[in-house]
Amino acid sequence: MWWSNGINTTGRWLFKVSLGWLTWELTGSPAWLGIVAFADTFPMVIMTIVAGAWADRFGSLRMMRLSQTLVVLGGLLTAILALTGSLNIYGIVILSVIVGTGEAITIPPRMSFIHHLVPRDDLSAAIALNSATYNLARFLGPALFGGLFQIVDLPVIIVFAAGMFLVFFVGLFFQKPEEREQAAERPTKIIHELIEGFRYAYTHTGIFFLLFLLSVTAMLIRPYLDLAPGIADQIFEMGAEGLSILLSATGLGAMIGGIWLARRGKTDGLTKVFTWSLLISALAMLLFLTSGNIWVGAILIGIVGMAIVAGSITSQTLIQNTVEQKVRGRIIGITAVLSWGLPAVGAAMMGWIAEFLGFSVTLAIGAGLTALLWLWGHNTGIRLAPTLENGAISEASKSSAEVRR
Numbered sequence: 543m544w545w546s547n548g549i550n551t552t553g554r555w556l557f558k559v560s561l562g563w564l565t566w567e568l569t570g571s572p573a574w575l576g577i578v579a580f581a582d583t584f585p586m587v588i589m590t591i592v593a594g595a596w597a598d599r600f601g602s603l604r605m606m607r608l609s610q611t612l613v614v615l616g617g618l619l620t621a622i623l624a625l626t627g628s629l630n631i632y633g634i635v636i637l638s639v640i641v642g643t644g645e646a647i648t649i650p651p652r653m654s655f656i657h658h659l660v661p662r663d664d665l666s667a668a669i670a671l672n673s674a675t676y677n678l679a680r681f682l683g684p685a686l687f688g689g690l691f692q693i694v695d696l697p698v699i700i701v702f703a704a705g706m707f708l709v710f711f712v713g714l715f716f717q718k719p720e721e722r723e724q725a726a727e728r729p730t731k732i733i734h735e736l737i738e739g740f741r742y743a744y745t746h747t748g749i750f751f752l753l754f755l756l757s758v759t760a761m762l763i764r765p766y767l768d769l770a771p772g773i774a775d776q777i778f779e780m781g782a783e784g785l786s787i788l789l790s791a792t793g794l795g796a797m798i799g800g801i802w803l804a805r806r807g808k809t810d811g812l813t814k815v816f817t818w819s820l821l822i823s824a825l826a827m828l829l830f831l832t833s834g835n836i837w838v839g840a841i842l843i844g845i846v847g848m849a850i851v852a853g854s855i856t857s858q859t860l861i862q863n864t865v866e867q868k869v870r871g872r873i874i875g876i877t878a879v880l881s882w883g884l885p886a887v888g889a890a891m892m893g894w895i896a897e898f899l900g901f902s903v904t905l906a907i908g909a910g911l912t913a914l915l916w917l918w919g920h921n922t923g924i925r926l927a928p929t930l931e932n933g934a935i936s937e938a939s940k941s942s943a944e945v946r947r
Contacts, residue, residue, distance in 0.1 A: 543659060546713030547652070548675045550610075553706025554645065555683025557617060558582065559789060560699050561634055563687075563782055564624075566771040568631050572901065576893020578631075579768030582638040583886030586646040587879050594650035594875020595735045602651035602658070602871075603719045609651075610711040612644030617704030624697035650875040653858070655717075657870070665862060670804035670855050684793060688786025739872030748864055748930045749873065752857045753880055755820060755919050759853055760884035761891075762908035763823050763846070767792065768889035773901050778836045787840050795844030796851035803855045809863055813927035816856040821916040823849035827909040831902045854881055860930040 565578045597605050620637045623629040629637075653672075660668040690699045743749050766773065767789070774784030803815075823846050830842035858877060865873045888908075896904045 543655070543713065543717060544671070544675060546710045547672075548679055549706050550710030551676055551679035552682045552686070553617075553703045553709075555679055555789075555793075556686050556706070557620075557641070557700065557703035559684050559687045559785070560696060560703060561620075561638060562768065562771050563691075563785060564629070564696055565631065565634055566775065568634075572769065572772045572893045572896040574631060574893075575769055575772055576765075576890040576896075578634055578638055579765070579889035579893070580886045581635045582642040583768075583889070585639060585643040586649070587884070587886070589643055589646040590649055590878040591736060591739070591872070591875045593647040594654075594739065594872040594878075596647075596871075597651040597654050597875075598735065598869070598871035601719055602655040603714065603717055605651040606648055606655070607711075607714050609644045609647035610707070610714060613641055613648070614644075614704075614707045614711050616640035616644060617707045621697070621701040621704040624700045627697075629697075646878075649878040650871050653874045653878070654871050657862075665859070667804050669859050669862065670800055670806070676800070679793070682793070684786050684789030688783060688790070691782050691786070735872065739869050739876065742866075742869050743873055743876050746864070748926045749861055751919075751922055751926055752816070752861055752930070753876065755817070755915070756853070756857055756877065756880040757884055758912055758915050758919075759820060759823065759850060760880050761888040762912045763827060764850060764885040765888035765892045765908070766827070766843075766846075766905055768885065769893060769896065769901060769905075772896070773905075777831070777901055778839065780836060784836055787836055788843055791840035791844040792847035795847035798844075799848035799851045800855060803852065809859060809931045811931075812856040812860055813923045813930050816853055816860065817916065817920045817923040819849040819853035819856070820912055820919060823853070824909040824912040824916065828906060831906055831909075857881075864930055 561578060561582075562575065565574055568574075593605060593609070616637055620629065620641070623633055623637075653669075656665065656668050656672060687699060690702065743753060770788050771785050774780050774782075774788055778784050778788075780787075826842050826845040826849065830839050830846065833839040833842055858874075861873060861877055862870065892904050892908065
């Protein structure tokens with residue numbers, strides 16, 4: 543499961559970067575970069591939550607097999623159109639929606655399936671290792687793009703990425719289904735289950751706190767990943783090489799953060815790591831925008847990547863440590879929406895603003911707002927740490943109004 547997913551995720555980043563660069567070549571527009579990023583990631587806002595309920599009802603492995611079929615078919619169709627020279631900007635948007643939808647449905651069952659593979663004592667380390675693998679792929683994907691771009695045409699790179707999707711798809715058929723897939727389907731309606739999941743997330747003081755701050759990072763910091771082709775070209779005056787450097791540095795920094803948390807292994811102190819990650823990412827982003835040098839910028843954007851993944855891993859671990867089993871898939875679905883879906887909204891918004899203000903001013907505003915929100919988050923996190931780190935379910939009945947105070 544681990545190595546096949548790692549290959550798939552590397553291919554996913556290679557695919558994403560390739561389509562991003564093709565978009566920039568075709569349009570030269572920050573707005574179109576935001577639109578393509580939105581098309582790729584926005585399905586997570588809708589489908590991930592539903593997929594969490596489906597995973598709770600039908601089982602994680604079954605859902606992964608079905609959703610990865612969609613990813614593989616979308617990747618192959620993109621590759622065929624690219625090879626025949628028929629892939630235009632509208633085709634890129636449509637195919638990004640298709641592949642993004644398949645990926646969105648995969649995320650909650652894939653994260654839930656970790657519980658089937660490892661004992662509870664190893665859960666924190668397993669989640670961190672999974673995230674470290676994701677971020678290693680985020681480093682390898684752009685780096686592979688930069689290397690392949692020098693020797694083969696862009697359509698060939700897209701074909702290569704689509705082929706990597708097949709590895710994970712085939713690997714899923716070597717996994718044993720979790721016990722839940724053997725149980726009879728529950729008679730309750732999906733809509734009712736979704737409402738129950740949202741109510742649980744909203745009324746659980748600690749989980750609501752984590753989800754709110756995840757939304758901040760997703761909207762105000764993470765969109766730089768989807769705007770990276772324009773950032774490399776306009777801010778640093780470099781093309782595909784600059785794009786590869788920035789995205790590889792981001793992935794490398796994120797991988798380091800993931801490995802550190804995987805080795806750390808324990809939940810004690812994770813709330814503090816989570817809140818400090820907001821401030822570190824905001825300050826590093828501000829310094830990145832004023833660096834003026836691609837290599838200095840690469841170091842700083844690597845710190846941003848490390849802080850973002852630290853926040854993502856710690857929030858996932860704390861949520862899974864606290865949430866009740868019966869709603870785990872749905873809460874993971876909501877978490878995935880905020881972690882991966884909202885950046886699509888942020889990218890579309892920031893891409894549009896950047897048309898008027900430029901990349902530097904737009905990203906600086908987002909980083910500044912994040913730093914201000916950290917002032918509230920830091921103090922609140924200190925108060926909620928015992929609940930989140932000890933997995934106290936009793937806090938679920940408390941109103942989220944306490945957090946807002």
